[in-house]
Amino acid sequence: MSTIKKEIPVTGMSCSACAVAVEKALAKSKGVKSATVNYANHTAFVEWEEAETSAEMLQENVRSNGYDLMIEEIQQEELEKIQIKAHQKLKRKTLYAGLLALPVFLIGMFWMHMPFGNYIMWALTTPILLVFGSQFFIQAWKLAKNFQSNMDTLVALSTGIAYLYSSFNTFFPQFLIDKGLEPHVYFEAAAVILFFILLGKTLESGAKAGTSAALKKLMGLQPQELTVIENGKSVLKRTTEVKPGELILIKPGQKIPLDGKVKEGKSYVDESLLTGEPLPVLKSIEDKVFAGTINQEGSFTFIAEEVGKETLLSQIIERVKAAQASKAPIQKLVDKVASVFVPSVLGIALVTFFIWGFSGVDDAWLRGMLAMITVLVIACPCALGLATPTAIMAAMGKGAEMGILIKDAESLEKGRKINTLVLDKTGTITEGNPQVVEAYFLDNWNNKDSASIKAIETKSEHPLAKAIVFYLKDVIEEIEIKDFKSDTGKGVSASWNNIHYKIGTWTWLVENGLQYQESTLAESEKLMADGASLVFVSKNDTLAAYFQISDPVKKTSLEAIKALKKMGIEIHMLTGDHKNAAQRVAAQTGVDFFKSSMLPHDKAAYIKELKAQGKTVAMAGDGINDSEALSLADLSIAMGKGSDIAMEVAEVTLVHSDLQQIPKTLELTRKTVKIIRQNLFWAFIYNIIGIPIAAGILYPAFGFLLNPMIAGAAMALSSVSVVSNSLRLR
Incomplete structure (x- = not known):
């Protein structure tokens, strides 16, 4: 059965509660395996069974909930043009709403008794609501038909009630005058609230575009x-x-x-x-x-x-986009809060209205209506919805810019808790590319021997043969060798001009009749004790040369391990190499714990043992022979080289294969979680403090009732502050 994974743009969302509603609509659709909706970049990442549903059916389900999916195949640049166009339109709406709201504000606050003042305010406020702010009322109506609510519901109710009440008092003032009440109008509240909300959305839209800057930079490379x-x-x-x-x-x-x-x-x-x-x-x-x-x-x-x-660049881009669409575990809690937030606010607003109405104070019902409007305005859940996704988008984008590909948001949270790092030796700490460190030629060696050895090793498939060929690259003379034979894992032999050469291990050469001097053996044994790999050459069964081959430590490994230790992380090294080689690399890089001669299942057992000790373990390796150990680690890190980038097992892929990227990765995860927590703290605090003040809790003691206009400005500021805080990651 064929499965389709696709990122689809979503339209009509105005807050995190919208994202939750769209996600629920998709998740309930037949054949959908998983659905994640990201309010920060207005996209849905959906996986579904092709035989059971289609993009058109998903679109229909989302439309029935008051939103829409852009299911047509659309290039990223075209999508960006649409988004830019929408942003420009929003800017124009905000500008015109602001130009009309300013005189309404001035008349309502300072010249409320000027002739025909109420009629002028009505004339200026009407287009703000019915033209420039119409999106809120249209969306609220669509949702109401499905017994749903979101941020638009709060905006439409608050400004709509203020506008209708004020319009009634403008055209029928005698109704309240006959009851001994002054017919106040609140056009300035409705106009300024809508202006501030539009301004907040415009600033939010521009700031959110910044979180995808790194992704756009990657896309611009093609x-x-x-x-x-x-x-x-x-x-x-x-x-x-x-x-x-x-x-x-x-x-x-x-x-x-x-x-x-x-x-x-x-x-x-x-x-x-x-x-x-x-x-x-x-x-x-x-x-x-x-x-x-x-x-x-x-x-x-x-x-x-x-x-x-299918290109490597496209795979990187898709991986970053999927990561940005993913949700951190903490976001799931936020989504639950958001899904009950708007109905709860509507309930609080209604209770506020009735408590004021029966309070017995002067103009009780009027004050109740104003307090209800203020609660509806100030309780916008936008800041709550933006707190996590904007930080994740900024972090993923910054990571991609640095050559760090993070699989999903959950990996970001895991990275913060890591206290133990297990490193594979070859290709992770070392270059993974053996090189001849030194060549020792004995008295019976000449230039023809160098040409012969180069010709023989060119035919050999042994990994160390390439190192010898590279070392002899300056030997220009080409020689035709005969009788080439390979003894897998031991050595090779061939002849030229009646000279018979053998190249291989010491044991193999001795078994085949090697003649040597004890002093040469002592020197070579000392080198092997220091961790070097030696390849010996015999010429007509007499020792003629030996090559000292090592896998050099990457220049950045020592600094990276120092940085990790400074972060309080315990470093372990595992290798399939022999003990002397492992000891030499550990000494060079400052690794405190190491194990040698480790087979893949040994590495996996070692990871299990560390976790059993209560440690939170990250494992970095090449993702092939280390795959079992990587899958068992709390956080798996693959050292990516070229087309090895798309390694499925890894939660983090380091494009540059540089160990210094690991402390940068862990630092990025720590900063991101810190930013998310700051965002959530301020979003929750804002609502915890703002809603009671809006309801009038300070009125009995201080006679203070929050103006709905101030509530609208505070709501816009909360969203912008959360997005701005997330952008600090960049």
């Missing part, structure tokens, strides 16, 4: 157009139109648009986006190239292999 070679001619095409197998021309300075293999030509390519390495990499025939990397001086053609969402 060119929109490219040159395809068809029948020997250059044809300009859009990147989205290219199919696998097409031949693409890359000129000097161009960004590479898709993933593929070089067909003809060679050039240096800047792959710092993927590897973090500043030096360009030489690409020649059959070498892999990746979308988003930058060609340097030369020209070449390559065959497109991965296009569209």
Whole structure:
């Protein structure tokens, strides 16, 4: 059964309660396996069974709840244009509402007795409500038909009641005058409240766009157009139109648009986006190239292999988007609060109205109506809804910018609790690329021997053979060898010009009749005791040379481990290598605990043992032979190299394969959770303090009743402050 995973833009949401309602509508739809709605970027991340439902059916379910899904396939740049257009429209509405609200405010506050003042205020307030603020009333009505409520319900009720009451008093003032009451109008309250709410939404919309800046930067790395070679001619095409197998021309300075293999030509390519390495990499025939990397001086053609969402860059972007759409465990609690928040506020507002009405104070019902309006305005749940997702979006974006791909929001929360880090040695602490540190040539060695050994090792499949070939790269002379034989895991042999060479382990050479001097053996044993790997060469069964090979420690590993220790994290190193090699690397990097000769299941058992001791464990490895241990750790970190980036097992992938990214990752998780908690604290405190004051709790002691206009400004400020606090992560 085919499963579809898709990110779909959502329209019509105005607060976190809306996101909860859309999420519920999607989750209840037949065939939907999971649905997450992110209020911060107005998208739904949905997974459903293709045989049981369709995007059209999901859209219908969401529409029946007063919202909508943009199910048509739409390019990111087109979606951005729509969002920019919506933001510009909102800005215009806010500007016009502000221009009309200002004279209403001045008349209502300072010149309320001017001739025809009430009629002027009515004329100016009406378009604010019915034109520039109409979205609130339309959405509230849609929801009311489905017995639902959200932020728009609170805004529509508060401003609508104020407007209707004031309009009645403007056209029928005698009704209250006959009862001995002054016919007050509150047009300024309705007008200014709507202006402040529109202003808050405009600022919020602009600030939320900033949380996706890193994602947009990644998307901008892929060119929109490219040159395809068809029948020997250059044809300009859009990147989205290219199919696998097409031949693409890359000129000097161009960004590479898709993933593929070089067909003809060679050039240096800047792959710092993927590897973090500043030096360009030489690409020649059959070498892999990746979308988003930058060609340097030369020209070449390559065959497109991965296009569209299959490219490495697209996978990174999709991973960041999925992470931004995910919810931290703490957000699930916020969603529960948001789902009951609006009905609770409506109840509080109604109770407030009746308590005031029966209180016996002067103008009791009038004061009750004003207090009810103020409660409805000040209790906006926007700040609550934005507290977590904006921080997560900012953190994921910042992480992507730094080359840290975080799988989901839950991983962010886990990262904060880590107190123990287990590191794989090869490829994590070390380069994972063995190199000849020193070559020891005996008296019977000459240049022809170097050429012969290079020729033999070129044919060998042993990992250490590549190190010897690279060490002998300056040997230009090419030699034809004969009788090549390989004894897997032990060594290789071949002949040239009646000279028979053997290259391999000490034991294997001795078994095959090696002759040597005791002093040479003593020197080599000392090197092996220091953790070096040695490859020996015999020439007609006489020892002729040996190569000292080590996997060098990454330059940044020592600093990274120091930084982690300073953060109070205990460091452990596990390796399948022998004890001497492990001891040497541990001594070089300051690792306190290490285990050698570890098989994959040994590493997994070690992780279990640490967790049994009550430790919260992160594991960093290459994601292949460490996969079992990674899956058992509380937080799994993969060292990504090129196409290894999309490792499914890891919750965090470090694009640059640099150990220094780990303390940065853990620091980012700590800061993000801190920001989320600050946001939630202020959002909750705002409502806990604001609602009772709005209801009039201070009136009996101090005679203070909060003005609805001030409540509207405070509500807008709370949302903007939460988003601004989240943006500090960037």
